[in-house]
Amino acid sequence: MNEMNKRIVVDDMLLTTDAPTTAGSKMLDGYMSLLEAEALTRAKAAEYTIGGKADVGEFSFDLLGETSYRGAIVQNGVLKNASAEIVASGDALAALCLDVNGTPRRAAAQYALVSVKPTYGRVSRYGTIPVACSGETVSVLAKTAGDCRALLDAIAGHDDKDGTSLPEELCNKVSEAVPVRRVALLKNFQADATVTEKIDAAIKEFTTNGIEVVEIDNEIFAAARTAWNVLMCAELCNNVSRYDGVKYGYRAENFSGIDELYTNSRTEAFGELLKTAILFGSETLSTENYMKVYDKCLRTRRVVCEEFAKIFSDFDALLLPACSTMTYTEKAIAENKHFVFEENLYTAPASITGLPAVVAGGVQLVGKAFSENALLDVAKILTKEAN
Amino acid sequence: MRYETVIGLEVHVELATNSKIFCSCSAHSFGADPNSHVCPACCGMPGMLPVVNKRVVDFGMKAGLMLNCDINRTTTFDKKSYYYPDLPAAYQTTQWFAPVAVNGVVEIETSKGKKKVRIKQIHMEEDAGKLVHDIREDTTHVDFNRTSVPLIEIVSQPDLSSAEEVEAYLERLKTLLRYAKVAECEMAHGTMRCDVNLSVRPEGSDKLGVRAEMKNMNSIEAIKRAIEYETARHIDAIENGTEVLRQETRRWDDIKGKSYAMRTKETAGDYRYFPDPNVMPVVIDDAWFNEIKSSLPEFPEVKRARYTEEYALSDYDAEQLTKSIALCECFEGAFEVTKNAKDSANWILSEVMTILNARKMTYDQLTLDGRALGTLILLVTGGKVGRANAKKILAAMFDDPTIEPEKYAEENGFVMSNDTGKAEAVIKAVIAADPKSVADFKGGKEKALMALFGKCMKELKGNCDPQTLRKLLIDEINKA
Ligand SMILES: [Zn+2]
Numbered sequence: 008m009n010e011m012n013k014r015i016v017v018d019d020m021l022l023t024t025d026a027p028t029t030a031g032s033k034m035l036d037g038y039m040s041l042l043e044a045e046a047l048t049r050a051k052a053a054e055y056t057i058g059g060k061a062d063v064g065e066f067s068f069d070l071l072g073e074t075s076y077r078g079a080i081v082q083n084g085v086l087k088n089a090s091a092e093i094v095a096s097g098d099a100l101a102a103l104c105l106d107v108n109g110t111p112r113r114a115a116a117q118y119a120l121v122s123v124k125p126t127y128g129r130v131s132r133y134g135t136i137p138v139a140c141s142g143e144t145v146s147v148l149a150k151t152a153g154d155c156r157a158l159l160d161a162i163a164g165h166d167d168k169d170g171t172s173l174p175e176e177l178c179n180k181v182s183e184a185v186p187v188r189r190v191a192l193l194k195n196f197q198a199d200a201t202v203t204e205k206i207d208a209a210i211k212e213f214t215t216n217g218i219e220v221v222e223i224d225n226e227i228f229a230a231a232r233t234a235w236n237v238l239m240c241a242e243l244c245n246n247v248s249r250y251d252g253v254k255y256g257y258r259a260e261n262f263s264g265i266d267e268l269y270t271n272s273r274t275e276a277f278g279e280l281l282k283t284a285i286l287f288g289s290e291t292l293s294t295e296n297y298m299k300v301y302d303k304c305l306r307t308r309r310v311v312c313e314e315f316a317k318i319f320s321d322f323d324a325l326l327l328p329a330c331s332t333m334t335y336t337e338k339a340i341a342e343n344k345h346f347v348f349e350e351n352l353y354t355a356p357a358s359i360t361g362l363p364a365v366v367a368g369g370v371q372l373v374g375k376a377f378s379e380n381a382l383l384d385v386a387k388i389l390t391k392e393a394n
Numbered sequence: 395m396r397y398e399t400v401i402g403l404e405v406h407v408e409l410a411t412n413s414k415i416f417c418s419c420s421a422h423s424f425g426a427d428p429n430s431h432v433c434p435a436c437c438g439m440p441g442m443l444p445v446v447n448k449r450v451v452d453f454g455m456k457a458g459l460m461l462n463c464d465i466n467r468t469t470t471f472d473k474k475s476y477y478y479p480d481l482p483a484a485y486q487t488t489q490w491f492a493p494v495a496v497n498g499v500v501e502i503e504t505s506k507g508k509k510k511v512r513i514k515q516i517h518m519e520e521d522a523g524k525l526v527h528d529i530r531e532d533t534t535h536v537d538f539n540r541t542s543v544p545l546i547e548i549v550s551q552p553d554l555s556s557a558e559e560v561e562a563y564l565e566r567l568k569t570l571l572r573y574a575k576v577a578e579c580e581m582a583h584g585t586m587r588c589d590v591n592l593s594v595r596p597e598g599s600d601k602l603g604v605r606a607e608m609k610n611m612n613s614i615e616a617i618k619r620a621i622e623y624e625t626a627r628h629i630d631a632i633e634n635g636t637e638v639l640r641q642e643t644r645r646w647d648d649i650k651g652k653s654y655a656m657r658t659k660e661t662a663g664d665y666r667y668f669p670d671p672n673v674m675p676v677v678i679d680d681a682w683f684n685e686i687k688s689s690l691p692e693f694p695e696v697k698r699a700r701y702t703e704e705y706a707l708s709d710y711d712a713e714q715l716t717k718s719i720a721l722c723e724c725f726e727g728a729f730e731v732t733k734n735a736k737d738s739a740n741w742i743l744s745e746v747m748t749i750l751n752a753r754k755m756t757y758d759q760l761t762l763d764g765r766a767l768g769t770l771i772l773l774v775t776g777g778k779v780g781r782a783n784a785k786k787i788l789a790a791m792f793d794d795p796t797i798e799p800e801k802y803a804e805e806n807g808f809v810m811s812n813d814t815g816k817a818e819a820v821i822k823a824v825i826a827a828d829p830k831s832v833a834d835f836k837g838g839k840e841k842a843l844m845a846l847f848g849k850c851m852k853e854l855k856g857n858c859d860p861q862t863l864r865k866l867l868i869d870e871i872n873k874a
Contacts, residue, residue, distance in 0.1 A: 022441045030440075040441065041434050134441045141671035170445045170673055241668060245475055248484030249438050269477055292475075292666035301668060 012100055014058040015158065016093050020067050020105035021047055021145070022134040023060060030136040031063040031075035034250045034257045034276040044134030045169070046103055046145045046162040053161035058099045061089040065278045066138045066243065067107045070335050070347050071114055074280050079337070086335040088114035094148055095120060101149035101158050107138045108239060108347065109329070109354025111146050115366040116205075116329035121390060122148045123155045123383060126376045127361025128173035129181070130159070131166030137246045139239040140171075142358040151392050152367060152383040159379070177377070184381035187374070191223045191322040197352070201333035205369030209326065209389055212368070216388050220326065227314045228327075228356050234307035235355035236348050237291050241301060244288030247281070280347070312360050319375045324382060328353050329371040396597040397632070399625045401560060401590060402552035405567060406545050407577045408521065408585040409453045415520045415544040416444035416487065416673075423539035424583065428526070436520075436542035438483030443672050446471070450544040451494065451676055453576040454518045455686045457546050458495025460570040460693075461513050465683065469494045471518075471673040475666045479536050480523040488519035490667040492675075494546075500570070502562040511563055512551040521545050546577075552591065552602070557618035564588065564614060572758050573691045573719045580756075581613050588617060594628035603628065604639035608653055610646045620646040624653055697722060705735035714743055718757030721746075727764015732771050738764075741771055745785055749792055761795060770799040780856040783808040810857045817863060820853045821870045832871055843867070 022028045022040035029035040051057065064074040071088040073079035080087040090102035091114035104111040106124045115122035124146040135145060145162065149155045165175040190213060192206070210220045252258040252272025259271030277285070291300045318325055330353060340346045356373060357364035363379035365372050368389030374382045387393070414421050417435035435442035451469070458465050472490040498513030523538040548567065554560050568579040568586065579586040588611060593603035606624060611617040624644075630636045644653040692700070694716045701712035715721045721742060728738035746767070750760060770787055773779040779787065779799075787808060791797045803809050811817070824846055825832055834842035847867055851858065 035440075041439070042441070044441070133443055136440045137443075137672075168445065169443045171443070171671070242671065245473055245485055245666070245668070246440075248475060248477070249440065249482065251477060251484060253479055254437070254482065265479060266477075289666065292668050293664050294666075297666075297668070305669075 013055045014099050015050060015055050015101045015103060016058050016061045016090060016099045017044070017047055018061045018067070018090050018102060018104040018111075019063045020107070020136045020138075021103060022136070023047065023057075026060055028060075028136065029076070030066050031072065031077070032065045032250075032276065032278070032281070033076040034247075034273075035136075036076065036257060038256060040134070042134055044103075044145075045131035045166050047134070049162045049164075050103065050158065053158075055100075055158065055161065058093075061093055061102060061104075063089070063104075064110065065281050066136065066247065067105055067110050068138065068239075068243065068284060068347070069108070069110070069280055070340065070350060071110060071117075073335075073337075073340065074278050076278065081337050084337050086337060086340070088118070090114060090148055091118040091120055094118070094150060101147055101154050103158070103162070104146055104148055105135050105138075105143055106146040106354075106358070107143045109351050109358065111148050112354050112364060112366045112371060113330045113350070115148055116369045116371070117333055117335075119369060120148055120150055121152050121155050121365065121367045121383075121386060122146055123152075123159055123379055124357060124364045125159060125163060125379050126173075126181075126363045128171050129163045129178050129377075129379075131162075131164075131169040131172050133166055133168040133172075137242075139242045139358075140246070141238060141242060142235065142361060144361075152365070152386045152390055153392055155365075156380060156383045180377040181380045184375070184378040185323065187323040187372075187378075187381050187385040188218060189322045190218055190220045190372070191318050191325045192220050193228065193325065193327045194222045194224050196328055197331060198328045199332045202328045202331065202369070205333070206326070206328060209368055209370045212388050213326075213385075218385065218388075221322070223318065223322075225314060225318070227311055228352065230307050231311045231359050232349075232352045232355040234304035234311070235351060235359040237288075237300060237304040238308070238359065240284040240288030241292050242288070243281075244285045244292070247277075247285065250276070252276075280344075283344070308359050311356065315356070315360055315362060315373075315375075324372045324374045324378070324385070325356075327356075327371055327373070329366045329369070333369065395633070397594050397625075397629050398597045399555050399621070399628075400552045400593050400595060400602060401554040401556075401621065403548075403550045403554065403560065403563065404589040404591070405548040405550075405564070406587040406589075407457070407548065407567075407571060407579055409450060409457075409518075409544040409546060410575070410577050410585075411447060411449045411453060411544055413447055413449075414542040415447050415450045415518070416542055417442075419542070421543045426539060428535065428537035429539060431539040432541065436482075437538050438481075438541075444471075444487060444670070446673060446676060447544065450518055451678070452686055453544070453574075454494040454516065454546055455678065455683070456574045456576050456690060457548070457571055458498065458516050459687060459690055460574045460576075461495070461498040461500055461516065461548065461567075463495035463498030463513055463516060465495055465678060466492050467678045467683070468492060468675050469518075469678065470675045471670045472667050473670045476663050478522070479534070480525050480541075482523065482538060482541060486520055486522065487670055487673065488547075489517035491669065493517035500550075500563065500566055502559060502566050504556075504558050504562045506558075509553075509559065511553045511559075514549045514551050516546050516548050519545050519547060552593075557621040560590070560617060560621060561614050564617075569694060569717070573694060575691075575719065578758070590617060590621060590624075592621065592624050592628070594625060594632065603632075605641050606639075606653075607643045608646050609643060609656070612648070616646065616648045619648065619651060620653060623651060627653070691719060701735075705729065705739075707735055707739055711739045711743060715739060718760070720758045720760040724760060724762055724764040724767060727766075728768035728771060729764075731765050731768025732775075734771070734775075737771050737775065738768065741767060745788055749789060753792070762791060763795060766791060766795075766797070766799060773799060773803060777859060778810055779803050779808050780810055780858070780860075783856045807855055808857065810859060811854070814862070814866065817850070817854060817858050817866055818870070820850050821863075821867050824849045824853065825870060835871060843871075846871075 021044040064072040130145045147155045166172040257276035262268040365382035367386035423431040470492045473485040475485045493515045495516040521543040523541040526535045571577045590608045593605040595603040642658040643656045698712045698716040701707045831842040
């Protein structure tokens, strides 16, 4: 592969030392990090070149990047994603993105790209802007499953600098994953025709290639969404508390006293969606609500893991949409402020459990821990790549 | 009516690990330039992840075992959120749900006898930074050197009832933690800090009174004063209705000798504790647990009993030596070499103590190698070095721990001579130079002999057996 073919972009959730890292927030406008993301260091070591940085929504918490302080990217009333635009246009082979709330997966689905969110702990989160640490993962976005696999192999592996990084022998378990032969399809998911079309096409391709697809009933995924919304907002609330206008980042011009410095800086710099998440997350962690809400969601997380274990005792992967529709219009999100919280119905199951997920052909496959390579292999049927 | 004071303590102790709790910065920055012991992780910069320093868990476990606690074999870290400029990430990583040690007990002794104080829990956590106020410029600076230095917080049950008991309890904690070498516990250095929870109730009542939490006492004396002041304030409020007591946090002003309300329960912030997803639960397996358990020192009482039985030391000597693990180690090292417990103890309790006191050092600051001291003692008992010169060698050993006593004695001319010829020559010269003293002595003035003896000894640099010198001197005077 020549040098041009190994050019990648990184989204603005990964720290870089030669360009500012803003996390799409006015709060971090111009923030220069002293250290770079481990995933980036490893990609460079594998001779990938960095073509630049791609914008994200504020703390990558939104649908596709529309809450960036630089403004949303919109074409004909339709929302666009910066990383996917660059990859789809061929300006970069792939993108490294932090999957906090499913953005890279939704982008892959809507741009007919491939994305892989690896098993939690297989890629170091060192040097990624922390938002929802218990579930967020560095993921790869590319045109093909093969390119995703190559870049993922380059960045994966144990890292002493990340206390949640898995030991090398566990990371290597990906090579033992069994091929995907039986796929469970979630019955009665809510999605529009543009999505069901993709699901139907995927079923057809799989069946033609000798992969069995069986419909299953499972109610737990709605609970997974609720729980992930709570955990994610609580962790976000805590993680963005450090941006207080004191040490770095945005500082309000007018204040008297330290409390007003905090309040004014944060009020002026954070966007509306982020403020909603902060307030919601803060409430769920209050002494009054902790056991009623937060602890219940931690227990729900365990139940979801158990449900997946049951599904995977019979199936190799779960097939489900990555989004409710193939296009997000500016109008739709303006009318529904909770769109992103509803939309992670599809992305929350893999986020909350840390299971690997691959998006290809507009649909999503979630597999057992360390099955990402097997998922990428079966995705090649959908991308028509030679295996 | 008679009242009783009910006191529980929250004691913060800085652990003496080399590095901080979640990064590799040095934990020792006493006297260092501000912000010279910091990195992006302990400054709370985004993207840096905590990696637990195993030594901190070792020390936390040791502390727990020294205070007779049960060790939680799966111990977890949690985030405690609050805004303060000395807390760079706006949360402190601490242990809320599964602290390292629980359900301990410590025995204290006061003028009223022995008493057991229950320990509710010991949790590990990171320290915050320091704010430095510049009055001239009306600005505040923040120093993050102390940020993420490991602490344990020892939470007692409300089992204490007087300033005397509180003092005994703190002294006991200090002794036990120093024995295990996990902490310095020096209030003056800020390596031990104490919050006092206090309430007052009618004697014999089983209902607790309204509780005040007092902060900012920087010495045991200040703690005692604060307890006495606060007890009187509570009784006054109950008896005379001088004020309505509220559950609140109060700040002690030691100069004014008063406490002031800081915040009430209603206005206190909600810390929003939740498990830190970036720190995996720490699982203490049997091998690790046993390694720590077997590394613990003998308890002071056990050592003391052994010293009187095994070494036949007096109760007094055994008690003095076991006050500090450093003294014990020095003694045991010296005994290893001399095989003479009495001599070893005497040297430590007299000569070593004299130097410690002169240099204003605490017992625990003693770094003298006991075996080297033992060698020195043997040089004295073997007649090779005079006692006065041995003291000089000991002082030198304090300054330079690499000194080998025998070699040092030889190099510095501290070895006693068996050559009586040399002594006789010196005596002759001294007598010739001081006929008055000679005459005085002959005239019956015993003191005059001491003057001559001193001059001779000085000339000989102390390297002569005093008995021999005295005999030779008298012989020479009689000859003269
Ligand atoms: Zn550090």
